[in-house]
Structures are given as structure tokens and as C-alpha cells.
Amino acid sequence: MTAIRVLGMVFTLVASIVVWPSSAVGQSVHSTIQRVQQRTVKVFGAGGIKRLHSYSTGFVVSSAGHVATVWSHVLDTEELTVVLADGRKIRAKVLGAEPQLDLAVLELNAEALELPAWDLEADSSDAGPGTRVLGFSNMFRVATGDEMVSVLHGVVAAKAPLATRSGAFETSYEGTAYIVDAVTNNPGAGGGVLTTRGGRLLGMIGKELRNAASNTWVNYAVPISELKQPIQQIIAGKYRARQRGADDKDAVPRFRPLEFGIVLVPDVLFRTPAFIDRVQPGSVAATAGLQPDDLVLFVNGDLVQSCRVLKRRLGRLDAGGTLKLTVRRGDKLVPVELPVPDKPLTPAPGQPKTKPSAGSK
Amino acid sequence: MIVILVLAVLPRTTCAVDPAVLAAEAKRIGVASRLASSVVAIFSRGGQGGGSGVLITSDGYALTNFHVTRGAGTFMKCGLNNGQLYDAVIVGIDPTGDVALVKLLGRDDFPHAQLGDSDKLKVGDWTFAMGNPFLLATDFQPTVTYGIVSGLHRYQYPAGTILEYTDCIQVDTSINPGNSGGPLFSAGGQLVGINGRGSFEKRGRVNSGAGYAISINQIKLFMDHLRSGRVVDHATLGATVVTREDGAVVVDGILDESEAFRRGLREGDEIISFAGRSLRSVNQFKNILGIYPKGWKLPLVFRRDQVRTEVMLRLRGLHRASELTGQPRANRPRPGKPRPGQPPGRPKRQPRRGRRPPPAKPPEKYKHLFVKKTGFANFYFNLQEQKRVLSGVPRLGDFGSAAGAWVLAGKTAAGDPFQLTLADAGVGLSWKQKAYFQELKSAEPLDEPKGSGGFLYAMQMWKTFLANRAKGFGEFYYLGSEPLDGTGDRVDVLISELGNVRCRWYLDRKQGRLLGFDSRREEDTDECEVRLTGDVESGGRHWPKAIAVRSGGQPVATFGVTTVTIGKGVAK
Numbered sequence: 058m059t060a061i062r063v064l065g066m067v068f069t070l071v072a073s074i075v076v077w078p079s080s081a082v083g084q085s086v087h088s089t090i091q092r093v094q095q096r097t098v099k100v101f102g103a104g105g106i107k108r109l110h111s112y113s114t115g116f117v118v119s120s121a122g123h124v125a126t127v128w129s130h131v132l133d134t135e136e137l138t139v140v141l142a143d144g145r146k147i148r149a150k151v152l153g154a155e156p157q158l159d160l161a162v163l164e165l166n167a168e169a170l171e172l173p174a175w176d177l178e179a180d181s182s183d184a185g186p187g188t189r190v191l192g193f194s195n196m197f198r199v200a201t202g203d204e205m206v207s208v209l210h211g212v213v214a215a216k217a218p219l220a221t222r223s224g225a226f227e228t229s230y231e232g233t234a235y236i237v238d239a240v241t242n243n244p245g246a247g248g249g250v251l252t253t254r255g256g257r258l259l260g261m262i263g264k265e266l267r268n269a270a271s272n273t274w275v276n277y278a279v280p281i282s283e284l285k286q287p288i289q290q291i292i293a294g295k296y297r298a299r300q301r302g303a304d305d306k307d308a309v310p311r312f313r314p315l316e317f318g319i320v321l322v323p324d325v326l327f328r329t330p331a332f333i334d335r336v337q338p339g340s341v342a343a344t345a346g347l348q349p350d351d352l353v354l355f356v357n358g359d360l361v362q363s364c365r366v367l368k369r370r371l372g373r374l375d376a377g378g379t380l381k382l383t384v385r386r387g388d389k390l391v392p393v394e395l396p397v398p399d400k401p402l403t404p405a406p407g408q409p410k411t412k413p414s415a416g417s418k
Numbered sequence: 419m420i421v422i423l424v425l426a427v428l429p430r431t432t433c434a435v436d437p438a439v440l441a442a443e444a445k446r447i448g449v450a451s452r453l454a455s456s457v458v459a460i461f462s463r464g465g466q467g468g469g470s471g472v473l474i475t476s477d478g479y480a481l482t483n484f485h486v487t488r489g490a491g492t493f494m495k496c497g498l499n500n501g502q503l504y505d506a507v508i509v510g511i512d513p514t515g516d517v518a519l520v521k522l523l524g525r526d527d528f529p530h531a532q533l534g535d536s537d538k539l540k541v542g543d544w545t546f547a548m549g550n551p552f553l554l555a556t557d558f559q560p561t562v563t564y565g566i567v568s569g570l571h572r573y574q575y576p577a578g579t580i581l582e583y584t585d586c587i588q589v590d591t592s593i594n595p596g597n598s599g600g601p602l603f604s605a606g607g608q609l610v611g612i613n614g615r616g617s618f619e620k621r622g623r624v625n626s627g628a629g630y631a632i633s634i635n636q637i638k639l640f641m642d643h644l645r646s647g648r649v650v651d652h653a654t655l656g657a658t659v660v661t662r663e664d665g666a667v668v669v670d671g672i673l674d675e676s677e678a679f680r681r682g683l684r685e686g687d688e689i690i691s692f693a694g695r696s697l698r699s700v701n702q703f704k705n706i707l708g709i710y711p712k713g714w715k716l717p718l719v720f721r722r723d724q725v726r727t728e729v730m731l732r733l734r735g736l737h738r739a740s741e742l743t744g745q746p747r748a749n750r751p752r753p754g755k756p757r758p759g760q761p762p763g764r765p766k767r768q769p770r771r772g773r774r775p776p777p778a779k780p781p782e783k784y785k786h787l788f789v790k791k792t793g794f795a796n797f798y799f800n801l802q803e804q805k806r807v808l809s810g811v812p813r814l815g816d817f818g819s820a821a822g823a824w825v826l827a828g829k830t831a832a833g834d835p836f837q838l839t840l841a842d843a844g845v846g847l848s849w850k851q852k853a854y855f856q857e858l859k860s861a862e863p864l865d866e867p868k869g870s871g872g873f874l875y876a877m878q879m880w881k882t883f884l885a886n887r888a889k890g891f892g893e894f895y896y897l898g899s900e901p902l903d904g905t906g907d908r909v910d911v912l913i914s915e916l917g918n919v920r921c922r923w924y925l926d927r928k929q930g931r932l933l934g935f936d937s938r939r940e941e942d943t944d945e946c947e948v949r950l951t952g953d954v955e956s957g958g959r960h961w962p963k964a965i966a967v968r969s970g971g972q973p974v975a976t977f978g979v980t981t982v983t984i985g986k987g988v989a990k
Contacts, residue, residue, distance in 0.1 A: 087540050087542050199572055204571070206569075207588060208568045243627055274621055
């Protein structure tokens with residue numbers, strides 16, 4: 058009896074081994090593309106100056122109108138628009154985010170949408186190196202109006218930790234990522250999806266990531282297994298941002314904004330824009346001409362998306378040399394250079410000596 | 419037993435390569451090697467630069483990008499994968515669509531590609547790009563890249579020049595500098611596009627996942643225009659459109675002198691369909707418009723206050739002649755919203771104007787294959803096409819010897835008798851108890867009878883065409899082909915100009931029969947459309963049995979010819 062049952066299982070197993078590949082081929086890649094494209098949206102928001110693109114991609118995670126996307130400067134606006142696969146334009150707001158995963162969840166401002174949506178439990182999958190994949194995104198903003206997002210093909214080259222290396226590349230996401238051989242991570246592609254050719258959801262395409270040392274670019278996606286829970290919790294309103302990593306908590310910052318005479322606005326949001334609140338008279342910042350209300354956009358050529366990132370960047374500066382900032386003042390981008398002190402901050406104080414005064418802006 | 423089963427299955431599924439994979443690989447290799455012989459490596463005669471191309475006929479016609487030939491000059495060198503280098507000469511160019519037609523010389527049995535149907539492509543289809551990226555193919559063996567269609571009907575804005583990629587094919591197939599002008603093949607090996615552009619941004623001038631090909635279906639519409647040796651132009655409706663909040667596409671500006679305006683299109687009208695395709699966005703409008711040559715007739719359906727109107731419009735030229743001959747369109751406002759962060763460069767370095775090396779001397783053997791003329795890339799090919807198109811006309815009889823007045827008489831379709839007299843001093847028509855007259859020696863062409871678009875003068879042009887052909891006009895050239903009246907069979911089109919009067923002559927592509935012509939008295943007025951059918955033989959000459967006349971979208975009359983008299987009648 059048991060033997061027969063086991064035998065039956067083996068037959069089922071054999072059948073699935075033999076049948077699965079052909080049925081996967083049989084289910085045309087065209088229908089996969091169509092299905093995924095219907096669940097992919099284009100996101101339009103802040104940016105548009107210099108090389109900052111004002112668009113990105115998202116994927117629908119609830120039929121009621123929740124969209125998961127990449128956490129970036131594009132979301133930094135009240136005027137956030139999502140263009141659905143059928144061309145409908147709908148206003149959206151950020152419902153919640155996990156900056157450490159580069160994840161944000163948007164809520165569409167419309168009722169009774171009944172959108173085709175990903176079922177993060179049933180539709181997602183995991184894949185190893187060699188898996189053939191498709192990437193879907195709003196890259197280069199090629200697809201305008203009601204056009205469908207672009208599709209690329211490739212292969213998972215590796216599933217490996219995306220380790221941040223100071224001076225090489227920096228990313229807020231430091232977990233395991235799918236590395237692919239296709240050029241998936243283009244401007245605006247962040248928030249797109251990586252799927253198998255059969256249409257199983259594997260991951261969310263990350264931001265553009267460049268290795269400053271070798272001037273090479275990494276094409277990666279954050280596995281859906283990492284994002285599933287936070288997405289569901291944000292939608293449910295139960296999400297708490299992760300604790301800072303050990304790195305952030307324990308690292309000894311070499312420099313702080315105050316060393317340059319910069320007082321930033323209070324860091325109250327999970328991603329407070331890096332506005333300068335005050336400039337200490339007689340400081341290097343004052344000498345360099347920095348002014349209150351300047352928004353710090355770049356530190357040594359790298360985009361800074363928040364007070365927190367700015368502090369982290371300053372904390373990692375090497376002693377001596379020059380700190381190059383690009384700030385936005387009104388409509389203008391102003392480059393500023395500050396000398397970095399020769400001696401890093403010596404003690405590792407529990408608290409900075411001077412706390413930025415809250416609410417003075 | 420379980421063990422045996424598992425052993426029997428495992429080696430097959432885990433180790434052995436699936437025969438389907440091997441078959442697909444073999445097929446791919448087969449297609450690529452078959453196609454390689456049609457791929458051209460193009461070098462300018464000075465060896466300064468180059469690109470790619472693809473042969474499409476056995477007598478050597480090959481397609482490439484305009485931006486490849488622009489730097490290469492009139493004569494260029496083309497390498498094929500047999501290792502041979504051939505001379506080639508420029509035929510026709512489309513600077514807006516970034517297409518050029520060249521002719522390889524020295525053989526009449528060139529291997530060539532089959533033109534496919536790019537409208538049948540689907541996103542996800544496999545494609546081959548072949549060509550000479552980074553000019554690596556020093557032995558003329560083309561580089562092959564393989565990828566999928568990423569998007570269709572994409573619109574790519576002009577990038578600082580008049581180049582505009584409309585309704586193009588987006589591929590992740592690697593397109594790099596030097597691939598320009600080379601073929602994009604479908605998985606089955608049909609030519610579906612000409613590669614020409616890519617989205618390059620921060621990563622330098624190498625493929626970044628988005629390449630663009632001009633669809634072969636667009637090029638098919640232009641093919642005979644290119645064979646005419648002309649500098650061809652794209653079209654405009656004479657109206658601009660915007661997408662309204664509710665998604666409707668509405669006219670937000672219109673030129674008073676455009677045909678669209680004369681047919682009643684006004685600001686605020688909603689455009690429902692264009693060229694038979696329904697409209698949902700401004701980009702789509704531009705995509706539709708962008709694939710047609712200047713001068714084509716297309717149906718347009720618009721709506722105002724719930725009233726639906728369907729009109730047939732002849733499209734205006736997009737550019738002035740001077741703009742097409744190399745001046746960047748600096749002052750022309752970009753249509754629609756600017757797209758920051760998307761500066762799609764052309765994947766080939768442009769020689770900077772002013773620093774272009776002097777053109778190399780044409781090869782002695784072939785120098786007769788180039789005839790210079792303003793408005794033409796190479797007038798030699800126009801003369802050849804004129805010969806071909808006009809070859810059937812002598813069969814109509816010798817009209818040059820028909821001296822004196824030609825008198826055509828009969829009844830109109832409505833039953834009214836008429837007499838049309840074409841004399842040297844003037845053209846007269848008596849019809850419905852009225853007499854109409856067009857003096858020829860001094861008077862301007864008149865709109866006689868009123869609303870006919872100048873039927874009398876048009877018939878004078880017809881007489882000139884039959885009796886003298888090219889010699890009777892100031893300008894005379896082959897235009898290309900287009901569907902007769904927008905919806906009919908493709909016909910060959912010849913253009914004549916005499917003073918301000920411009921005629922389009924339509925000839926059957928098989929027998930070279932004259933099917934009719936449109937005569938326009940002056941720019942931006944409605945044409946007199948004359949269509950000729952049937953055959954009346956008189957004095958060894960073949961005359962039309964019926965002359966149908968229309969103008970401004972309305973019929974004027976159909977004149978049934980019963981008698982023709984030569985040399986007698988005198989126009990009143």
C-alpha cells in the first residue's frame with residue numbers, strides 16, 4: 058500500500074520533470090510578457106534637473122491599488138503620478154517605505170480599481186544562477202502615454218550579497234541580490250520587476266549602481282523574498298522600519314556636519330531632504346558660501362537623498378583633501394568646495410555636543 | 419523498481435542537453451550564416467568612417483542610415499562577407515527618417531535579404547542584429563547579436579537634428595556605434611528593420627539595453643521615393659494636436675493654408691482616426707504621421723459637436739528644401755513635452771560640419787552613375803526611373819504629330835453634351851449651355867469652370883504631357899509610388915512643373931498606362947483631379963473614354979468622350 062503510494066509519487070515527480078520544461082516553453086513568452094506588463098506601472102515624480110531622472114517604475118501588489126517601487130528622489134514630491142498599463146494616470150502618495158531595502162509602497166488615489174496585481178505569495182519564486190529571466194521597466198522613459206514598459210532578456214549571473222564598498226559603490230540595500238547579465242538597471246528602471254520566462258516574480262530591479270573605482274555598472278534586483286513581508290506589513294499599516302544595521306550604530310563617524318559649520322534640518326522623516334538649517338558664522342561652510350535653505354544634492358559626485366545619507370557620507374570622509382558639495386539654491390545648482398580637516402573627530406561621543414535645534418526652520 | 423525509475427530519468431533530464439535546445443541553436447546558426455552574405459560593411463571612400471548596410475535586391479540596392487552615408491560621400495566602398503570590396507553609389511536619402519538607399523556595383527547577382535512585415539513583430543520576439551559595430555569587421559564578416567523586441571511603436575524625438583524615429587522598434591539586441599544602417603532580422607531571417615539609434619546616457623557610447631530600428635514597413639512606403647534618387651521628405655498634417663484630460667486627441671493649432679483646414683478641420687476638433695488607425699495619444703499621432711512620405715493622401719476622421727466627418731487629405735512636406743540638405747532644424751520647436759534624461763544619441767560619430775574631409779574622387783569606371791541636381795541625392799537614378807515609368811506611354815500613339823487643336827466631344831455622365839477644345843491659343847469648354855475659356859499666351863491659370871481646380875488649364879497640361887512629355891515642362895521628375903487617391907493600387911508618380919502649375923501624373927505600374935493626374939494652379943489651393951479610364955481609338959491614337967473630374971473632395975463631372983477631332987476646331 059505504502060509502496061504503491063510512494064511509487065505514485067515518483068510517477069508524479071517523473072511526470073513533472075518531463076512535462077514542466079515543455080509546458081513552460083508551451084506557455085508562450087508573449088503571454089508572460091503581457092501578463093507582467095499589465096502588472097507594471099510607470100511612476101512620475103520629482104527630478105528632471107541635471108541628470109536626475111524624474112521617473113521610475115513600480116509593480117502592482119494589490120488589486121485595490123498598492124504599488125511597490127524603488128525608494129528614490131522621484132518620490133520626493135506631492136505631485137506623484139502613476140501611469141497604469143492601460144494608460145490611465147492616477148495620483149499616488151507614499152504609504153510607507155523601508156529605506157534600507159530601497160523599498161517604498163505607494164497608494165493610488167482612486168476607488169474600486171480592481172487592478173491586475175501580483176500575488177506575492179503565489180506568484181513569486183526564487184531562482185539560481187543560469188535561470189533565464191526577463192526585466193520589465195520604464196527605462197529611459199521610452200514608453201510614453203499608454204505604451205507598455207520595455208522588456209529585456211537575460212540570465213541570472215549570481216545570487217550574492219550586494220556588499221557596499223566605501224569609495225567603490227554605495228547602496229542602501231546590502232542584502233542578497235540577483236545579479237543579471239542584461240542591462241536592467243537604467244535610468245528610471247528602478248522599481249521594475251525581474252521575472253522568470255514563465256512569469257514568476259523574482260525581484261525588484263534596483264537603482265543604477267556604479268562602481269566608482271572601475272566605472273562599471275552593476276545590474277541587480279532585490280529578491281522578492283526580502284520585500285514580501287515589508288510590503289504586506291506596510292499595506293496593513295503594521296510596518297516598523299528596521300533597526301539600523303550594526304554598521305550604522307557602531308561605526309565611528311569621522312566627521313559630522315557641525316565640523317564644517319553646517320546645521321541640518323531636524324531629521325524627523327525616514328528620509329528627510331538634506332536641507333541646511335543654519336550655517337555657523339566663521340565656519341568653513343560660511344567661508345565657502347553655503348546658505349540656510351540650501352539643499353545638499355551631491356557629496357563628491359554621489360547623490361545624497363537624505364540627512365541620514367549625508368551624515369553617513371561625511372562620517373566616511375577621509376581626512377584632508379576637499380569635500381565637494383552640490384547644493385540646490387532656488388532654481389540653481391551651486392557647486393561648493395570645503396576643506397576637510399586633517400584630523401578626524403577623535404572621540405566617539407554618544408551624543409553630538411550640539412544638537413540641532415528642532416523647529417527653527 | 420523506484421531506484422531504476424529514478425536512474426532512468428535523472429541522466430536524461432539533468433545531464434543531456436535537451437534536443438529542442440540543440441535544434442534551436444542549430445536553427446539560429448543556420449539563419450545567421452545564411453543572412454551574413456547580405457550584410458554590408460560600409461566605408462567612406464576616404465576611409466574616415468563607416469557603418470553597416472543590407473542588400474535588398476540582386477542588382478545591388480542596399481539600405482543603410484542617412485547618417486552613415488552623410489559622412490561617406492557620393493561613392494563609397496562596401497565589403498561583403500565573401501571578402502570582396504565593391505564600389506557603391508548613393509541613390510536616394512531620407513534625412514528625416516535616417517534612411518539611405520545605395521547601390522553596390524559590379525554584379526547583378528548579389529545575395530540579398532527578404533523584406534519582412536514589421537507589423538507582425540511582437541514584444542518578446544527574438545531578433546538578430548548584424549553589422550559592423552565598432553568597425554570591427556575588417557574582414558567584412560558581420561558581427562551578430564541576438565536579443566528580443568523590448569517595445570514597439572516607439573517614438574524617438576529629434577536629437578538636435580531633423581532625424582526623427584517614429585513608430586520604431588526597440589530591441590535589447592545589442593546595437594553599438596557602427597551597427598548603424600545594419601539589418602535587424604526576425605528570428606526567421608526576414609528583414610524587419612534598419613538599426614540606427616540607441617539610448618546612451620551615463621555609460622558612454624556603448625549599448626545600454628535599448629537600441630532602436632526603423633521599421634521596414636516604414637521604409638517600404640518610402641522605397642520607390644528613395645529609388646527616385648531624391649532627397650525625400652516626411653509629412654505633416656499642417657495641424658498640431660494635444661491629448662485632452664479625458665484622453666481624446668484634439669487639434670490645438672492648424673495652418674490656414676493646409677488642406678486639412680480647407681476640408682473643415684478646426685481647433686478643438688477631436689481626431690478619431692488617422693490613416694485607418696484609431697488615436698489614443700499624441701505620440702501615436704506622430705507615429706502614424708511619421709511613417710508616410712510627403713504628398714501621400716490619408717483618410718482622417720474627426721468629430722465636432724457629435725458630428726463625425728471623414729476627409730481624405732494630401733499631406734504637406736515637413737521641411738523646407740534647405741532644411742533637408744543638411745541644416746539642423748534649430749528653430750523648430752520640439753513637439754510635445756521635452757523629455758529630460760533621454761538624450762538618445764546616434765550610435766555613430768558624426769563628422770563635424772566644416773571639418774569634413776574633401777570627398778574622394780569617384781571611380782573612373784562608374785562616374786557616369788552620378789548626376790548632380792539640387793533636391794536630388796543622385797539625379798542619374800531619377801532619369802532611369804523616368805525611362806522605366808514612361809516606357810508604356812508611346813503605346814498610346816504619337817501625339818507629338820497631332821498639330822493644331824484637339825477637340826473632344828461627347829456627353830457627361832449626367833447626360834449633358836459637351837465639347838472640349840484644346841487649341842494653341844487657349845482651351846475652351848462648352849457645357850450645359852455655358853462656355854468657359856482659358857487663354858494660354860498671357861493669362862494666369864484660372865479656376866475654370868469655378869470650383870473645378872482649373873480643369874481647362876489641367877487639360878492643357880495633359881496635352882503637353884502627351885505631346886512633349888519632359889520637354890514640355892520646366893521641371894519633370896519621377897517622385898516614387900503611392901496608392902492612387904489614398905486607397906487604390908500603388909501607382910508610379912511623375913511630377914511636372916510649369917510656372918506655378920504643378921502636376922502629379924499617375925501611371926499604372928504594370929503596363930505604364932496613364933491613369934490620371936492632379937493639377938494644382940498654385941500652392942495651397944485645391945487640385946483639379948482628373949482620372950482617365952477606357953479607350954477610344956481615333957487616328958491611330960488611344961484616347962480616354964471617360965474623363966472624371968473632382969476637386970476639393972467633390973465631383974465636378976465625368977466627361978464621356980465619343981469623338982476626337984485633330985487640327986480643326988478653334989477655341990472660342
